[in-house]
Amino acid sequence: MNIFIMGAPGSGKGTFSSKIKEEYNLNHISTGDIFRANISQGTELGLQAKAYAEQGKLVPDEITNKMVKDYLATLSDKKNGYLLDGYPRTLDQAKAFEEMTDGTDLAVDVILAMDVPTDVLTRRITGRRTCKDCGEIYNIYSKPTKVEGVCDRCGGELTQRKDDNEESLKVRLDEYSNNTEPVIDYYEKKNMVSHINADASMDEIWSSVKEALKNK
Numbered sequence: 001m002n003i004f005i006m007g008a009p010g011s012g013k014g015t016f017s018s019k020i021k022e023e024y025n026l027n028h029i030s031t032g033d034i035f036r037a038n039i040s041q042g043t044e045l046g047l048q049a050k051a052y053a054e055q056g057k058l059v060p061d062e063i064t065n066k067m068v069k070d071y072l073a074t075l076s077d078k079k080n081g082y083l084l085d086g087y088p089r090t091l092d093q094a095k096a097f098e099e100m101t102d103g104t105d106l107a108v109d110v111i112l113a114m115d116v117p118t119d120v121l122t123r124r125i126t127g128r129r130t131c132k133d134c135g136e137i138y139n140i141y142s143k144p145t146k147v148e149g150v151c152d153r154c155g156g157e158l159t160q161r162k163d164d165n166e167e168s169l170k171v172r173l174d175e176y177s178n179n180t181e182p183v184i185d186y187y188e189k190k191n192m193v194s195h196i197n198a199d200a201s202m203d204e205i206w207s208s209v210k211e212a213l214k215n216k
């Protein structure tokens with residue numbers, strides 16, 4: 001079973017990716033991991049990607065597509081399938097991926113879309129605070145500490161990640177709706193998308209995910 005998991009920042013995509021990977025024994029691939037592997041191994045593509053990243057630019061689709069393709073090539077003899085996270089991020093990437101894999105056992109079977117309303121995403125991200133000392137994660141809306149700004153567990157000081165503010169979240173959400181939502185629409189027309197209501201309890205989300213992946 002080959003899966004794309006799609007979701008805006010704060011949708012819980014990462015958490016559920018790990019659970020899905022465990023449950024179905026899949027290769028969990030994130031483009032972040034593929035980038036880091038190429039960069040640390042100093043591959044040609046890695047060097048090119050690094051140059052873009054260092055200039056604060058997005059890595060062009062062509063480089064990303066090649067990296068994913070190379071990675072999939074190393075994977076082709078593993079039969080359980082993959083869970084691809086963070087790719088395709090644009091419609092062009094989706095089409096390129098289709099061209100590379102159409103008719104092969106690497107073609108995607110199902111797209112999981114983790115749906116969360118924007119106001120909920122905003123509270124999840126902008127409310128997030130992390131303990132400087134022990135790393136415990138809180139949320140001022142849904143999991144506040146007893147004393148504001150102080151970790152319940154160790155008394156450490158809480159901090160907010162630099163890009164967890166409303167402005168940079170807006171940039172990331174816009175990027176998602178401009179680039180990634182068209183990808184979901186594209187697969188929607190092919191009847192390949194399972195929408196998961198990800199504004200629910202962990203147990204409820206997990207049941208929806210398992211239901212969506214049944215008989216795939």
Ligand SMILES: [Zn+2]
Pocket residue numbers: 131132133134135136151152153154155156
């Ligand atoms: Zn702490």
